[in-house]
Amino acid sequence: MADLQKPIVEGRGLTKRYPGVVALDHVDFALEAGEVHVLFGENGAGKSTLISILAGAMTPTSGSVEIAGEPVTVFTVRNARKLGVSAVFQEFSLVPTQTVLENLVLGEEPAFAGFLRRGEGRRRAEALFAALERGIDLDRTVSQLSRGEQQLVEIAKAMRSDLRVLILDEPTASLTDRETEILFGLIARLKAKGVGVIYISHRIHEFQRIADRITVLRDGRRLGTVPAAGLSEEELLAMMTGRVMGAIYPQIGRPGGPEVLRVEGLSAAGVACASFAIRAGEVTGFAGLVGSGKSRVWRAVMGLNRTLAGKVLLNGKDMTGARTYAVIAAGVHYLPPDRKNEGLVLASSASDNIALGMLGTGSLRGRRAVEAIAGIAKAVGLDPHLLRRLVSQLSGGNQQKVLFGKGFGRDYALYVFDEPTVGVDMGTRAQLYRVIKSLAEDGKAVVVISSDLQEAMNLSHRLLVFSAGQISAELEGDEINEGAVLPHFFERKKDAA
Amino acid sequence: MSVETTASVRTNFGAVRAAKLVLMRVGVLPFFLVAALVVFTLASSQFLTAQNIVNVARQSVYLVLVSLGQMIVLLTGGFDLAVGTTIALTSVISAMTMISVMAAIPDSVGLIIAAGCLGAMAVALLIGLINGTGVAAFGVSPFIMTLGVQSVSAGVALFLTGGVPVTGFPHAFGDTFGFGRIFGVPVTVAIAIIAIAVVAVFLYGTRFGRHLYAVGGNVKAAKLSGINTTSTLLIAYAASALLASIDGLLLTARVESGEANLGGTIALQSIAACVIGGVSLRGGIGRVEGVVLGAFFIVLIQNGMDLMQIGSYMQMVLLGVLLIMAVIVDQIRYRLLVGVN
Numbered sequence: 001m002a003d004l005q006k007p008i009v010e011g012r013g014l015t016k017r018y019p020g021v022v023a024l025d026h027v028d029f030a031l032e033a034g035e036v037h038v039l040f041g042e043n044g045a046g047k048s049t050l051i052s053i054l055a056g057a058m059t060p061t062s063g064s065v066e067i068a069g070e071p072v073t074v075f076t077v078r079n080a081r082k083l084g085v086s087a088v089f090q091e092f093s094l095v096p097t098q099t100v101l102e103n104l105v106l107g108e109e110p111a112f113a114g115f116l117r118r119g120e121g122r123r124r125a126e127a128l129f130a131a132l133e134r135g136i137d138l139d140r141t142v143s144q145l146s147r148g149e150q151q152l153v154e155i156a157k158a159m160r161s162d163l164r165v166l167i168l169d170e171p172t173a174s175l176t177d178r179e180t181e182i183l184f185g186l187i188a189r190l191k192a193k194g195v196g197v198i199y200i201s202h203r204i205h206e207f208q209r210i211a212d213r214i215t216v217l218r219d220g221r222r223l224g225t226v227p228a229a230g231l232s233e234e235e236l237l238a239m240m241t242g243r244v245m246g247a248i249y250p251q252i253g254r255p256g257g258p259e260v261l262r263v264e265g266l267s268a269a270g271v272a273c274a275s276f277a278i279r280a281g282e283v284t285g286f287a288g289l290v291g292s293g294k295s296r297v298w299r300a301v302m303g304l305n306r307t308l309a310g311k312v313l314l315n316g317k318d319m320t321g322a323r324t325y326a327v328i329a330a331g332v333h334y335l336p337p338d339r340k341n342e343g344l345v346l347a348s349s350a351s352d353n354i355a356l357g358m359l360g361t362g363s364l365r366g367r368r369a370v371e372a373i374a375g376i377a378k379a380v381g382l383d384p385h386l387l388r389r390l391v392s393q394l395s396g397g398n399q400q401k402v403l404f405g406k407g408f409g410r411d412y413a414l415y416v417f418d419e420p421t422v423g424v425d426m427g428t429r430a431q432l433y434r435v436i437k438s439l440a441e442d443g444k445a446v447v448v449i450s451s452d453l454q455e456a457m458n459l460s461h462r463l464l465v466f467s468a469g470q471i472s473a474e475l476e477g478d479e480i481n482e483g484a485v486l487p488h489f490f491e492r493k494k495d496a497a
Numbered sequence: 498m499s500v501e502t503t504a505s506v507r508t509n510f511g512a513v514r515a516a517k518l519v520l521m522r523v524g525v526l527p528f529f530l531v532a533a534l535v536v537f538t539l540a541s542s543q544f545l546t547a548q549n550i551v552n553v554a555r556q557s558v559y560l561v562l563v564s565l566g567q568m569i570v571l572l573t574g575g576f577d578l579a580v581g582t583t584i585a586l587t588s589v590i591s592a593m594t595m596i597s598v599m600a601a602i603p604d605s606v607g608l609i610i611a612a613g614c615l616g617a618m619a620v621a622l623l624i625g626l627i628n629g630t631g632v633a634a635f636g637v638s639p640f641i642m643t644l645g646v647q648s649v650s651a652g653v654a655l656f657l658t659g660g661v662p663v664t665g666f667p668h669a670f671g672d673t674f675g676f677g678r679i680f681g682v683p684v685t686v687a688i689a690i691i692a693i694a695v696v697a698v699f700l701y702g703t704r705f706g707r708h709l710y711a712v713g714g715n716v717k718a719a720k721l722s723g724i725n726t727t728s729t730l731l732i733a734y735a736a737s738a739l740l741a742s743i744d745g746l747l748l749t750a751r752v753e754s755g756e757a758n759l760g761g762t763i764a765l766q767s768i769a770a771c772v773i774g775g776v777s778l779r780g781g782i783g784r785v786e787g788v789v790l791g792a793f794f795i796v797l798i799q800n801g802m803d804l805m806q807i808g809s810y811m812q813m814v815l816l817g818v819l820l821i822m823a824v825i826v827d828q829i830r831y832r833l834l835v836g837v838n
Contacts, residue, residue: 077720077721077723078723081723091717092718093715093717093718093721093722094715094718095710095711095714095715095718095719095781096714096715096781097710097713097714097715097777097780097781097782097834098710098711098714098781102707102710102711103718106707106708106711106718106719106722106724107708107711107719107722107723107724108722108723109704109707111703111704114703114704114705115702115703115704116702116703116704116706116707141834143834157722
């Protein structure tokens with residue numbers, strides 16, 4: 001690392017104020033050329049605000065930013081790009097209906113007097129992929145690509161201007177392990193070229209492999225910047241949450257109980273002939289890669305996807321292909337993986353969102369309802385002062401708590417949590433795990449579907465592994481460990497062909 | 498026997514797959530077209546004659562022009578419900594302008610017609626810019642914005658004329674743009690062909706065309722890619738209004754008077770033509786060829802129904818049903834293309 005050079009990004013005293021909230025409070029930040037700099041902190045700690053400012057998507061209330069020694073005066077995405085700063089956000093900035101080629105040159109199409117120069121555009125797109133040493137058919141439509149491929153296109157697009165700084169926001173959140181490896185290879189190559197990388201992630205074990213330095217943020221303030229080498233997970237967590245955390249995964253008791261749900265030979269989109277049983281008083285985990293069918297089997301059970309074949313018995317009652325409302329009425333709570341699109345009414349208050357889960361149980365405005373909502377907030381660890389706030393203004397972690405709260409409006413027999421902690425900070429995670437623990441120990445049947453293998457393994461009494469639409473393994477108790485589970489991720493059951 | 502059944506099952510399966518592929522690539526039009534051709538050919542011996550088809554092609558010019566503009570707006574993910582009253586206002590303004598210019602300089606026919614056309618197109622451009630400003634700058638939903646402007650322009654057209662047709666402009670206007678021919682081709686058809694070519698070149702060959710598709714496909718992505726989405730939308734609505742005004746001029750020439758009730762149902766028809774022609778209501782998907790054929794198809798079934806002596810009221814019913822069916826198929830197609838569940 002060239003220590004003598006000036007950093008390529010230098011932010012001083014960066015502050016962002018909203019009415020009533022300080023999202024970022026006098027934060028200094030420096031990024032060296034050829035460095036991978038991780039931003040770490042709970043949701044709402046100010047990471048997103050900081051990268052939004054650096055990427056030009058947001059103007060700071062006060063403070064200054066210099067890029068390659070040049071002070072930034074206009075905060076627009078366009079200007080940031082011109083200075084060599086590109087961000088890849090979780091929601092990709094690709095046009096799904098257009099081809100890879102069209103997306104790669106979008107907004108900067110080579111043209112003569114307004115008329116496209118197609119050959120030149122194709123050459124440029126090919127050059128971008130050549131620089132990444134990766135290729136995707138340029139004529140494929142973006143909507144047909146996998147998440148990993150889309151991300152690759154996004155990174156290639158970021159490189160079309162002279163890239164000096166690449167910002168990656170939770171880049172591995174929806175990638176398979178293989179795609180993650182490809183991404184890390186890519187980061188290493190960019191690093192060797194002197195590109196500075198700002199990397200946001202909650203996955204400590206992942207970023208420890210590539211990080212040079214880590215900046216920890218909490219409540220909008222910078223707690224410190226430390227070299228990544230030799231830093232333990234516990235130290236990081238303690239810094240981030242301001243408390244020493246024990247094991248984040250609780251020991252969950254297993255009272256056991258009768259069978260609640262039985263699925264026999266269920267086939268649906270992306271799922272082939274899945275059979276399993278869910279019992280009360282235990283946590284059943286569903287693990288597998290993204291797209292392995294672990295989530296879609298439940299979407300079929302919930303009536304969100306069509307059931308093509310098989311049988312679903314809920315407490316002995318046939319619920320095969322039943323409508324979603326009927327399944328919920330029969331006592332199944334489903335927590336969707338995408339809280340913004342499927343889980344919450346963003347323009348309503350936290351309190352109203354929780355009340356949605358209580359529909360059909362009497363008045364939603366009366367004193368009893370208000371008390372019930374306050375009780376739910378307490379159960380999921382949501383600060384009662386946040387109940388009146390609009391959900392869209394809450395941090396990701398608090399949004400997830402609200403989403404959890406929707407499950408407590410009624411008494412359910414079976415709780416299905418699909419990606420319960422996606423994009424959620426450690427402190428909130430620990431809190432949500434405690435909620436799951438208390439449900440199971442109260443004798444409820446709990447299902448945890450998770451792409452985070454650690455989470456699925458550590459919470460489950462019994463673990464079903466999915467691979468290519470089929471159940472490839474069922475493990476129990478002490479059998480559940482990484483060595484035993486991982487091989488089944490890639491295995492295909494032979495007898496079902 | 499059993500071999501035969503498997504074979505027929507296989508071809509059935511193949512046919513379904515082929516149909517799905519055609520649906521994804523082109524849209525619903527081929528299916529509608531085949532159905533219409535079969536029904537009308539069986540019902541009327543005059544339907545499938547060269548003369549009738551040429552006739553349909555000539556009649557469809559008016560719908561083609563408006564649909565091209567409608568398509569440009571639909572590609573951005575919007576609507577233009579004001580095209581019909583833009584036609585009406587164009588008609589009224591052009592006729593009145595020609596008459597007042599004629600009072601000043603009665604002998605220069607060319608100048609009179611040019612003034613009428615330019616005046617009307619200027620007004621149409623204004624309508625388009627108002628639509629575009631509302632949608633792009635103030636974020637009004639295109640549905641409400643153009644619905645409001647539709648009412649405004651209809652009101653202005655009726656106010657200016659009191660509902661009475663405006664006549665008395667030079668016959669040369671109608672002779673040229675209503676009934677004229679160049680090199681044996683009707684002037685209206687020639688203008689439509691030029692318009693089709695210009696729109697196709699703009700959509701497929703220029704940066705602006707790419708940006709239009711991008712804005713409709715994902716506005717946020719377009720913005721982050723450095724595209725000026727506001728001006729793109731503004732130009733789209735202006736183009737739609739301009740194409741509608743050309744249409745209004747041709748219709749005025751055809752009926753030889755300025756009328757405030759021209760273009761009554763054309764907004765709905767043009768949206769139907771686009772959707773049947775494979776333009777997605779969600780924006781970002783659609784091709785000029787499809788829209789031209791879609792417009793042709795709608796005029797074709799109107800012609801077929803005329804031949805079958807189906808009254809115009811029932812024709813309205815059928816058009817509405819067709820539009821809804823086309824939109825339903827569009828939903829399915831979008832799901833197949835973009836893979837939303």
